[in-house]
Amino acid sequence: MEFFSFGNIIVYIDKFIKFINSIFFVILIIGISFALIISPVDYLQGDSVRIMYVHVPSAWIGLSIFSLIAVSTILNFIFKIKNLFLLIKSLAPIGLLFTCLSIVTGSIWGKPTWGTWWAWDARLTSMLVLMLFYVLFIISLKYFKNNENLTKILSILSILGIINIPIIKYSVEWWSTLHQPASIKFLGTSSIHPSMLIPLFLMLLVLLLYCALIFLMKYKTEIIKIKKQNIKRL
Amino acid sequence: MIIEFLKMGGYGFYVWLSFLIVFTFCSLLFYKTRKTLKKYEKEFAKELDKLPAEHKKRIAKSSKVISSILASKNKLS
Amino acid sequence: MLTKKIKTRLLFLVSIILITLSFLIFIYLNLKQNILYFKTPSEIFTNTTIEASSMIRVGGMVKKDSIQQNNKEIRFILTDYKKELIVVYSGTVPNLFSEEQGAVVEGILNDKKYLIADRILAKHDENYMPPQMKKILKENAK
Incomplete structure (x- = not known):
């Protein structure tokens, strides 16, 4: 447990922030140039396929962060681990941002492709529900000061919200939706041409690095907040 | 050629709008996060200054958190 | 523990x-x-609870060589390769609307095989590839 003391963590945070700062802009420029210039147009969608390079990674990040914080919340509720609580607090805003971004960019892609900004199909609606859960999560983090109540409410939200995750994932297969089925599968070949997968994964890397940076900064802020309260006892 | 590139085969508005939105909101969150971090680092350093000198010296050596905060504060000034 | x-x-x-x-x-x-965001033409055919002259969404493929266009309206056949539905629509269609592509139409059912559409949405599939690749695929298919 000594390894996870705030002192050790903050040293690693500083190292990671420095590392990300040193490589971020190079990867950003490579990713953007692949996404906007080098990658080919789609045979049907033309250049609007480029929106996918920010839309899909955002959606993935929004979903995975929610799964991560939901599991952490439940573990934190059972075992009361201080670091897990800080993790939840630092990750939630990032997840909300990317969920919103994926909804907005998806809607911008939908206008030229489908002919509508929004449709109440199962995928889009369940994504909106995920956003709602993020909002409730963050509001409870802000307004419930009592720790015991807060963890209870967060666990309820997590359980309700995590049921939504497989619904989002499989909505396009279970029901008829306007949204197309997944192009990239864990097993089997993807139905995206390799020349379009490169920018997709590069942009995913860029956004993941960005998430890591924000996460580390927020985590450091939380540690400082706690240390400030205890400064007299140091 | 540049106009061609900006037009993106008629989809320019949608493509640029979505990249712009992503970029803007990401930078907003970044600056907000950094501002809060700097604010708390500063406040922490201020609190530390109020402590008696020898006490301060002792904890500055032993606490990694404090040395990290002081290091990033020194970089600023 | x-x-x-x-x-x-x-x-x-x-x-x-x-x-x-x-x-x-x-x-x-x-x-x-x-x-379900939309029903298929076969579902409309078999489902007896669907009333005529009610708003409905139907999805399927636009049948090859079935699009007829004049300056007032566009007429095409929506199919799920089992049953077919004739769609009449006046207005602009989305860019991606074309033959042998998916489409979702929203409108009023007139009879069980005739639909007057208010709105047409193009449905995109999960395939993404450059135009050259599509050409090669097409040639291989021949």
């Missing part, structure tokens, strides 16, 4: 999970019909 406190917390969690699951099953059973 499992102290009494942790056991109570686990109990709390399990009860929450059970309650939500039962709620969800209840909601799902009620929403089963509404959760």
Whole structure:
């Protein structure tokens, strides 16, 4: 447990922030140039396929962060681990941002492709529900000061919200939706041409690095907040 | 050629709008996060200054958190 | 490891999970019909509860060589390769609307094989590839 003391963590945070700062802009420029210039147009969608390079990674990040914080919340509720609580607090805003971004960019892609900004199909609606859960999560983090109540409410939200995750994932297969089925599968070949997968994964890397940076900064802020309260006892 | 590139085969508005939105909101969150971090680092350093000198010296050596905060504060000034 | 406190917390969690699951099953059973964004032409054909002259969404493929266009309206056949539905629409169609592509039409059913559409949405499939690649695929198919 000594390894996870705030002192050790903050040293690693500083190292990671420095590392990300040193490589971020190079990867950003490579990713953007692949996404906007080098990658080919789609045979049907033309250049609007480029929106996918920010839309899909955002959606993935929004979903995975929610799964991560939901599991952490439940573990934190059972075992009361201080670091897990800080993790939840630092990750939630990032997840909300990317969920919103994926909804907005998806809607911008939908206008030229489908002919509508929004449709109440199962995928889009369940994504909106995920956003709602993020909002409730963050509001409870802000307004419930009592720790015991807060963890209870967060666990309820997590359980309700995590049921939504497989619904989002499989909505396009279970029901008829306007949204197309997944192009990239864990097993089997993807139905995206390799020349379009490169920018997709590069942009995913860029956004993941960005998430890591924000996460580390927020985590450091939380540690400082706690240390400030205890400064007299140091 | 540049106009061609900006037009993106008629989809320019949608493509640029979505990249712009992503970029803007990401930078907003970044600056907000950094501002809060700097604010708390500063406040922490201020609190530390109020402590008696020898006490301060002792904890500055032993606490990694404090040395990290002081290091990033020194970089600023 | 499992102290009494942790056991109570686990109990709390399990009860929450059970309650939500039962709620969800209840909601799902009620929403089963509404959760589908569109119906297929065969479903319209076989389903007797669908009233004529009610708003409905139908999805399928636009049949090859079936698009007829004049300056007032566009007429095409929507198919799921089993049953077909004639769609009449006046207005602009989305860019991606074309033959042998998916489409969702929203409108009023007139008879079981004739639909007057208010809105047409193009449905995109999960395939993404550059135009050259598509050409090669097409040539290979021949």
